[in-house]
Amino acid sequence: MTLTLTFWGTRGSVPAPGASTAYFGGNTPCVELRTGTNALLILDAGTGIRHLGRSLLERANGKPIVADIILSHAHWDHIQGIPFFAPLYAAGHEFTFRSVPGALVGLEQALRAQMTTSVFPVTFDALQAQVRFRALNEVERGDGYALKTVALRHPGGATGYRISDGNSGAPALVYISDNELGHHDGYSSAPGWRNELVSFARDASLLVHDAMYTADEYERHRGWGHSRYEDVVDLALDAGVQRLVLYHHHPERSDAAVSEQIAACQKRASDRGARLEILAAAEGTTFTV
Ligand SMILES: [Zn+2]
Ligand SMILES: [Zn+2]
Structure with missing residues (x-):
């Protein structure tokens, strides 16, 4: 049994279309x-979900689409x-928005607020698909998977996920978007937060992690809730993951600059004597875990 993931959106903060x-x-994201199964x-449901929706409708060929978001x-x-x-606008499909219990109410408010007529022509209540909101258990067992959560260091809070095959518990995908690994006094994390995060990601087959800033950029954006490349590589090495996928790319980072960062990250890993496969998330690419 395997997990298969496909990236439909990889960019952080704001869409950044264009040739570069x-x-x-x-x-x-x-x-x-x-x-x-x-x-x-x-x-996550950034602008990449628009293309995913179109693809799901094509693949469903008239059959109901059921998903947890x-x-x-x-x-x-x-x-x-x-x-x-698009599938939200058609009856017969079923979507359940999921989050940790402490964030669910605020999440529903945010989703409804971005679909009020002052900012968008169609209201959330006008959606035709069946929509639910349901809190995640600390260990969530669903159809073919088990999922655990971890609190991240991000203004307003964010949650990371470790998802593995439902029966074996391995191999695992760890998905951590919007997380600041560097030091900042604004977070209330317990002193052992980094060790806990290393344990959370331990031996993952694939770690997808926020990689927003270069070291120079980071010094101007400390406390904004994102990580510099060096810290992400160190986390992956300390956790012994097999593959690291850099994610949530800075909107100003060109393809050439992302490629340069991959090379710099690989050098950092090899300087530490480690063998770690490092890639950057690209729209349309698929990984199996
Ligand atoms: Zn973000
Ligand atoms: Zn964020």
Whole structure:
């Protein structure tokens, strides 16, 4: 049994379409995850979910689409695709928005607020598909998967996920979008937070992690809730993951600059004597875990 994930949006903060971002992609975060039993989980709902919606409708060929939409948090770049997710406008499909219990009410408020007529012509209540909101258990067992959560360091809070095959518990995908690994006094994390995060990601087959800033950029954006490349590589090495996928690319980072960062990250890993496969999330690419 395997998990299969496809990136539909890889860009952080704001869509960044154009010739210089065409390869890694300009849409904000969205990942399609299929379990070994072909259940559908959607991780985050940035503008990438618009293309996913069209693809799902084509593949469904008239049959109902059922999915859990698991959100890391309600920041704009993680929910702004929802009003453009076509399956929500057709009766017969079923979507359940999922989040940790403490974030669910705020999440529903944010989704409704971005579909009020002052900012968008169609209201959330006018959606034709069946829509639910349901809190995630600390360990959630669903159709072909088991999922655990971890609190991240991000203004307003965000949640990371470890998702594994439902029976074996391995191999695992760890999805951490919007997380600041560097030091900042603004977070109330317990002193051992980093060790806990290393344990959370331990031996993952694939770690997808926020990689927003270079070291120089980071010094101007400390406390904004994102990580510099060096810290992400160190986390992956300390956790012994097999593959690291850089994610939530800075909107100003060109394809050439992302490629340069991959090379710099690989050098950092090899300087530490480690063998770690490092890639960057690109729209349309699929990984099996
Ligand atoms: Zn974000
Ligand atoms: Zn955020």
